[in-house]
Amino acid sequence: MAAASGWLGRSIERVEDAALLTGRGRYIDDLGVLPGTLHAAILRSSHAHANIRAIETKAAAAAPGVAAVITGAEVSALSSPLVPVLRAPLEGWPIAVGRVRYVGEPIAVVVAADRYLAEDALDLIDVDYDPLPALVDPLAALEPGAPTLHDKLGSNVASDRSFRYGDPEAAFAAAPHRIAVDIRYPRNSCTPIETFGLVADYDAGEDAYDILANFMGPFSLHAVMARALKIPGNRLRLRTPPDAGGSFGVKQGLVPTMVLMAIAARVAGRPVKWIEDRLEHLVGSVSATNRVTRLAAAVDDDGRVRALDWDQVEDVGAHLRAPEPATLYRMHGNLTGAYDIRNVTVRNRVVLTNKTPSGLNRGFGGPQVYYALERLMQRIAGELRLDPLDVIRRNLIPADAFPYRTASGGLLDSGDYGRAIEKAIDEGGLAQLLAWRESARAEGRVCGVGLTAVVEPSVSNMGYIATVLTPEERRRAGPKNGAQATATIALDPGGAVTVHIASAPQGQGHRTVVAQIVADALGLTPADIRVIGELDTARDAWSIASGNYSSRFAPAVAGTVHLAALRLRARLAHSAAGKLNVPAEEIEFVGGKVRARGNPDNAMPFARLAASDHWSPGEASDGDHVLRETVFWTPPQLAAPNDADEINAQLCHAFIFDFCGVEIDRDTGAVRIDKYVTMHDCGRVLHPGMVAGQITGGLAHAIGAALYEEYAYAPDGAFLAGTFADYLLPTATEVPAPLILHTESPSPFTPLGAKGVGEGNCMSTPVCIANAVADALGAATLDLPLTPTKICTLISSREGAAP
């Protein structure tokens, strides 16, 4: 735990902000480039599915300022396909090679003296398409005889696995009720306001690539990129800029374009810069998965759930790109949510369709799973005429059961779900909200209240994706597990402290929290600590789990910084012991001084001690030169999936209980959120202001997903959400101020007791709003986004029906 002085846990002002508020941020497009750097523009497919007969690039290559035109021919000659997680005959090129499979897929890259000239030349490229039938609906893609996207696969199913935990058949046979929901979860994306960007360079003499990109990891993909570029990892240097304009998982999707532009730089013989524009981002970057789910429960008369039967059809779009199908398996240990349900059966199918390939996105699998599970819990209450709150309460994992192993192998670290719910009901005023609903209804208004309870997983196990493989295949592939986090603390010759982290921050304020942690450990102030957030794989400590995803900062990265600071402090104390003539255990670090406990006059400035092994290493006690400390930390709880397919996919499990009240405008179909209460138990809170920021920001994303946002496709595969005027994000009038409540059950598995908090509301809020709308309209089946058109249809179909 942190020192008593206690910087940690306080909402101090962020060290990042002064620069960002004055226009001094250093985002990818703000950085200088080498003289002679060229600019790339991408020609993208206007067809959802077509063979390419020919690409005519001569006129473009001769256009003013153009240095090179690159197509699938060059890319396939100079690289290998991106390897998928599954051993399946899928062609994973970063650009169309002979065939396009989604609208927006790259067909050619023009590199020119500036972006304007590059885009001019795109107009001169002629593509001769031979259109093929397009598939948009994942269920249609399953039909025998459906057109196939990847002919060698023989169908559109990349994976079909079934799982069984406990005795689900017996539980279904014995239960008096079988209650089910059918869900079509839509496609959407968290669309950071800064788009993708990179600068790629190739050194022919050393056969080495250097890519600066606002990529956020996971850095396991470094290995995928190096393999695609046909070089060992030490010849692929990845660097990130000091600042990045949000990611929410999305910037993982840069991987194929990083490979593509690396090849472009190689062909052009000059560095190549590419800044994605918004139209490209929407049509062609990456998306969350859409999913078709049928979820059934075996239920007792009192609402107790005895078994679940999941059937999930995951639509990953046109290519299965690593780490997909991770969206489907991230939640595999958590398919029973906050509930004590011992019997589960699962069928997971991964389907290819003519849409943008999917990838990381805030919530990552959680929204899809909880939408089904929490709609189901409400349906159970509805069908059995029970109070939805009672159904939740009756099924909760009891407080004395932690750490709790779920049926499918998740290990829930800590919590007291019942207490959190009672506190939320009380402090959030559920009774008043229900009374409001009754009185509003008495006036003829259309109002509803929704509830939801979810477990928010964080810190991904690097082995969970292997759950998609059979135990046999896993044995052949070799074990994968753990989640290495790393931090380095360096002392300079002036005794100042610099910390390097490999968490690729995208605006969350990591540098501030790291400064707080190290200041606490070393008796300094956060202003004394300099934190470097940019990552350079050629110089910094990193591993495959490095990066900014699965809400791993607070539990894993901050915890590792804490461990590194404690280790450095212990070594410094040892060194100080000799200088102050007291045992190391008597040394304390307070107020910028290192001193003997109980004798504050026997002291030296911290900076003097910290600098000493630069200037007088000959005096170092036991020859330990205290200059730098690097710690790698991986939690032992993250084991590989076992032969029973049990997997603890995530290290930490926070708890969320939400409720909200909505009112629907009968004439326009607009949904207004009148009150939103969100209770979080994310373990120890490191910086309350940032935690509130994560919760409110996540809530805004979730409101978008619930009410407005959809990456919609026409039946022929045309993309219908190509601008911010078509893909509607919530604005300041659509996001209410939530009432945020906390309980704290520290995680016993993380160094600081913190759990992830960044994704929870993306999991809980869409279904909480849907439950409220369902309650208002008496609707049984409800798919997102709940647009006015959809709501109006529901209202008119309900007219005359009993509420």
Next chain:
Amino acid sequence: MPRLSADARHRVAFVLNGRAVEGQAEPRMLLTDFLRHVLGMTGTHVGCEHGVCGACTVEIDGVPARACLMLAVQADGAILRTVEGLAPEPGRLSLLQQAFRRHHALQCGFCTPGILMSLDNYLRDNPDPREDDVRIFLTGHLCRCTGYVPIVAAALDAAARLREMKETQT
């Protein structure tokens, strides 16, 4: 308007944050690209280039405008302010900027310059806005990180402090 030829570069000169600046631009060059890549003023950001997100908002002749929807040559002779001109001096922040920092009204900071430019202008004309008015005003900006709640709080707090400052000055 002078006649410009499409394939030539033209001299564009205006006053930026109180200083005369100039550079060369083709007629088709966007004002955002001119500010960022010709003048090196990278504080103004580009989030959509189609006028929806507001990240590129600057002040032109006293009025907030979307620099991505303007050509550089259209700004010739104008008076511009950008986020780089908001702080009273290096190392100090304006009251509005301070309020943003206090309320954690930014995370990644990418939308922030545009929002600051709009609010700076708005609070000059509307020193005592209601919360609802601030919210409606902010609908011209997209922020993906904060959920807007702390931005609204920062704007109201800054308004209160600006009023206080005015009162003590009079």
